[in-house]
Amino acid sequence: MTKKKDIYSVESELTSILNNIVKKAQMKGNAPNTIDEALRLLINQMIGSGLRERTIRDYKINITHFIKQTKIHRLEEINADTIYRWLAEMQVSNQTKLTRLKCLKAFLNRCFDNGWLSTRFWTSIKIKVDKKTKPGTNESDILKLLLNLDLSSFVEFRDATAILLLYQTGIRVGTLGNLKESHLDLDRSKLILDGEIMKNHEVLILPFDDDLKQFFKVLIKQNNHIREEYNKTNNYLFITKFGDKVSNDINNNIKRRLHYYSKKYSIANINPHAIRRGFARSLLDQGADITLISKALGHSDIQVTTRYLHIDKEEVAERLRNYL
Structure with missing residues (x-):
């Protein structure tokens, strides 16, 4: 006697969803405990993908500066308030703040892509900078x-x-x-x-x-x-x-x-x-x-x-x- 077919196929309908659940759980389980550890892992990824040494150095400098100034060590402790506080305490021009913020955002984006952060809360953080336009050759x-x-x-x-x-x-x-x-x-x-x-x-x-x-x-x-x-x-x-x-x-x-x-x-x-x-x-x-x-x-x-x-x-x- 032929076995009656299910109304829907679990394999075809749910396997991809199940794989996503497993993947997210695995990423969460392998998530770094500290910002330092996340930085180290990301640098290894960047080196493997052939990113320029100067770009990698900028990551090290700016993320280390963020940790030192805010005294925050865990990824989950980073939020909009801590970032704004970090920016407010800088005694530098808005252009320099913007450069450092871009680097931090890039770092957080990579953390998000790795499944270590659940939302992109940093996308709304802005710094207004009056861009100086260089004159043309006469x-x-x-x-x-x-x-x-x-x-x-x-x-x-x-x-x-x-x-x-x-x-x-x-x-x-x-x-x-x-x-x-x-x-x-x-x-x-x-x-x-x-x-x-x-x-x-x-x-x-x-x-x-x-x-x-x-x-x-x-x-x-x-x-x-x-x-x-x-x-x-x-x-x-x-x-x-x-x-x-x-x-x-x-x-x-x-x-x-x-x-x-x-x-x-x-x-x-x-x-x-x-x-x-x-x-x-x-x-x-x-x-x-x-x-x-x-x-x-x-x-x-x-x-x-x-x-x-x-x-x-x-x-x-x-x-x-x-x-x-």
């Missing part, structure tokens, strides 16, 4: 740098072309390193960026002037000579003096060289991010609206653009006056 600084560069040197000529391109188009330095000569439309003096090399993966078309167009023509000719000399076959716009692709190191390379030029020629505000801000500010000063600038920068959020523009309250008032 045109006089760009011109000063370009006039000091030796354009008879391939590397410095390449750098001059890169600097002009950054200032005239506002593209990110990461995009710069992946540019190919095929991204240039010299007949129409336009840079055509496909989604593959853009941070937001959207196509962007940007114009450049005749001076930069001539720089591009010379750079392409020099690139061809170098590739032929070293038997290279790539099509990248910015290459090393040996004909290799520089995009793998373009962020550090360009930043490092701009830092070198900044020191050598006493130009304080020269770096890829400042040049990008300078591009945005230049457009604003020439009458471009924020929506257009945001599109040119490839921003998905216009609020990011307003921070780039470094507009203070007085300037907002003066600009609004023009519409009265």
Whole structure:
């Protein structure tokens, strides 16, 4: 006689739930007794996942500081009140408090993910910080740098072309390193960026002037000579003096060289991010609206653009006056 089938299958309906119950119980049973022990376990996890030494060191410093200042040693003793008390007793700027709070929150998030804490009570804890926006590079600084560069040197000529391109188009330095000569439309003096090399993966078309167009023509000719000399076959716009692709190191390379030029020629505000801000500010000063600038920068959020523009309250008032 065939055994009558149950109305529902325990195995299919309840096994996953049972496994979750067991898993939570096991995690709870293995939960560390102290914050120190939790920190030690998390550091082992972070080392295993290949986290940077500097990040791990920040965890050690800030969590140890929390324990010392609050005299709290058990995870379950941590709550919003103890965190606020810890922050209130710090004799440091709000920016430093925010940095330390972020580290503590990251630590608590990892504890929660391990099942050692039952709620994320810390998510509502905030510190208000007025973020200072660094000004962008101005045109006089760009011109000063370009006039000091030796354009008879391939590397410095390449750098001059890169600097002009950054200032005239506002593209990110990461995009710069992946540019190919095929991204240039010299007949129409336009840079055509496909989604593959853009941070937001959207196509962007940007114009450049005749001076930069001539720089591009010379750079392409020099690139061809170098590739032929070293038997290279790539099509990248910015290459090393040996004909290799520089995009793998373009962020550090360009930043490092701009830092070198900044020191050598006493130009304080020269770096890829400042040049990008300078591009945005230049457009604003020439009458471009924020929506257009945001599109040119490839921003998905216009609020990011307003921070780039470094507009203070007085300037907002003066600009609004023009519409009265």
